[in-house]
Amino acid sequence: MALMACTMILASCSFGSKSKSSSSSNYTTTGSAASGTYQGVIKNGRYRTSKSRGVTAAQNQNTFNLKSFESGLTDISKKVFSTKSYVFQEGQYLSKSTVTNWLGRKTKSNASGLNPKKGKTNGTRNPTYIQTIEEQDYMTQDGDNLKLHGITIGIGLNSVDYYKKTTDGPTYQQKISDAELKAYGQQAAQKVLKRLRQKKALKNVPIVIALYKQAANDSLVGGTYIEYNVNKGDSLSSWKTLNIKNKVLPKSSESTSSTSSDDNDSFDNFKTQVQTFFPNLSGVTAQAQYKDGTLSGMHITVTTQFYSETEITSFTQYISTAAQKYLPSGIPIDIKIQSSTDMQAFVYRDSGQKKFSSHVFDSY
C-alpha cells in the first residue's frame, strides 16, 4: 500500500512539469493506471524505451506473435510483480547488440549465440530454435528515484523454423516438436539466467524467465507461453506449467481441435445473427483464448461494406445487443467493426464489466 501511494505521488507531481529546475527527481510515470495494469516510466519527460527496442518487432513476421508474445509476458509478470506495487519499465539491461548476438547461431565470432551452430545432429539440420528475447523491468520507489525490483525475460521459440539455403532462394520450413522446443528453451533459459546474474544490478533481484511457443507465420492467432520460472539464485527453480490455447473461430470444417462445442455454438449463433443483418455479406472471425480448458476471452472482427454513417450506427447497436445475447458472459470480449479500409466502430466488454459498451468513429 505504501508503494502504491508513492507511485501515485510520482504520477501526480511531475507529469508535464518538464521545466522543473529541481534536480531531485527526473522520473515520472505514464499516469494513473486502470486497475490491473502497470504504469510506465518516463524519464526527463520522455518515455524510457527499451535498450533493445525494435529487435522483437524485426524478428517477427507474424504480428499476432509479436502482440501475444509481449502482452503474454506482461500477464506472466503480473503473477509475480503486483500492478499495485510496481511500475513497469522497458528493458534497460539487455542492449540491442547483446540480444542480437544471443539470437544468432553460436560461431567463433559469436560465442554468445544461443542457437546451435550450422550443421546437422544425427542427420537432421540444426534449426534456429530461439527467435526472440525480450526483457521487462519492474521498479519500486526509492527516495526520489526508481529502483529495480525484478525483471522478466520472455524467450520466443520457433515451432516452425523458416530458412533459406541461398540468399535469394526459396524459403524452407523445419517443424520443431513441442518436446524439442521445450528442452532447448529450458537449456537456453539456464544460460540466460547465468549471464544475467553476472550483471551487478541483476545479482540479487528476482528473475522470471518464460518460454513462448511461436505460432507459424501464416497463423491467424499468435503463439502461447508454455511455462515460466521464478528465480532468486543462478540455477533454475522448478518450471510452472501454463495451459493456454489460442483458437481461430469459426472452426474450419476439417479441424479436429478441442474447442468446446458450446463456445463454438454461441459464436456461430452470434455470427449467423450478424451476417443476416445486411443484404451484403459480413465477415465474422474471432481469436479465442482458453486457460486451463476454459474460454478466457475473445477478439472478434466483423467486416462489411457500409453505405452510410447511419448503417454503421445501427449495425453497432445491433451487434451490442447480439453480443450480450449470444456470446459467453463473464469474460472480456472486444469486437472491431470494420469497412474494407478502416475501423468504423467498436464494441467491448472489459474484464469485470457486465454490459457491452460501444463507440462509433464519427467525423466532423
Added chain:
Amino acid sequence: MALMACTMILASCSFGSKSKSSSSSNYTTTGSAASGTYQGVIKNGRYRTSKSRGVTAAQNQNTFNLKSFESGLTDISKKVFSTKSYVFQEGQYLSKSTVTNWLGRKTKSNASGLNPKKGKTNGTRNPTYIQTIEEQDYMTQDGDNLKLHGITIGIGLNSVDYYKKTTDGPTYQQKISDAELKAYGQQAAQKVLKRLRQKKALKNVPIVIALYKQAANDSLVGGTYIEYNVNKGDSLSSWKTLNIKNKVLPKSSESTSSTSSDDNDSFDNFKTQVQTFFPNLSGVTAQAQYKDGTLSGMHITVTTQFYSETEITSFTQYISTAAQKYLPSGIPIDIKIQSSTDMQAFVYRDSGQKKFSSHVFDSY
C-alpha cells in the same frame, strides 16, 4: 413515455426470434439504444436499408463530407423528432432512380433534374449546385406495425463544383459563394417539398429539410449544415439558421481563422506533451467543431511508430492523462492512436462523461 415503452417492447420481444410463426409483427429494432441515439428498424430479421442506398456514398469523393453530411442530418432530426419517442428508419420513399434523376441537370429527358441546364447565365458557367440528397424516416409504433411519423431530407450543396470539359480531360473547379449556394438550395428545397407532398404517405407528416454546405474535396474536415426548415404544409416555413464551424488543428501558420486562441493553446499543449513522449515523432491532428462560437467536440488522431505492445499500452495511458489535463473539459472528445497500418488503441470521453476511458486493441 408510452411510445418509449413500445419501442422497448419491440426491441425485447422480437430480436433474434426469426422463426416466429405468428404473422402479427415482422418488425423489430436494433436493440436498446444508448441515451440520445435512435434505434434502427429491422424487418424480417434484416436491416431495412435505404431505397436510395449508396447514392450519397457514390456522390462524395471526400469521406469527411460523407460522414458529416449523414451524422449532421441525424443531429438535426434529433432537434425535431425525440430519440425517446421515435425509431429511425433509412429512407424508404425516395428510390435510387428518383434521387439520381433529381441530382442530374434539368434536360429534356430529365425534367426532374434539380441542377441547372448546361450553359451559362450572365456569362458564367452554370455549376452543379446540388451534390447529394438523403432521406431519413422517423417511425412510431402503430399496433403491431411501425407508422411513419415524419421525415428529414438533407440537401448537400457544393461550395466547389468539380467538372471536366472532356471525359478524359483535366478537372476544373468552380467556386460557389455562400449566398449563391444558399439561394439555390432554398429554391431546390421548395421544389423537393412540393414533390414529396405529392406522395400519398407524405401528404400530412412533418417534413424537415436541411441545407448542407459541402467542404472542398481536399479538406481534412467535412462540411456543415447551414440551416433547416420544419414543414407541415407544402410551402417552406421560415429557415432556422445553424452556426456550426469545423476546423482542423493545429492551425496552419498562414491561417487567419477564427479558432478561439484558448482552444488552440490547449490543443497545442496536449500536442507538445504527446510529441515529446517517444524519441521518434508522433503526428497529432484534430478536427474541432464549434457551435455558436463555442467548441462542442473534437476528433483527435495520433500517429506514431510503435516498437512493442508495451509501448502502445504506456502511450495510451499517458495520452489519457494528458487529455484529462490539457484538453477542454465538458465536451465529447475521442483520440485514435494509430500505427502506420492500424488503429492500436483508443481514448475517449463521451458527452456527459467526466473521465476519459481507453482501450488497447490487443491480440491473442
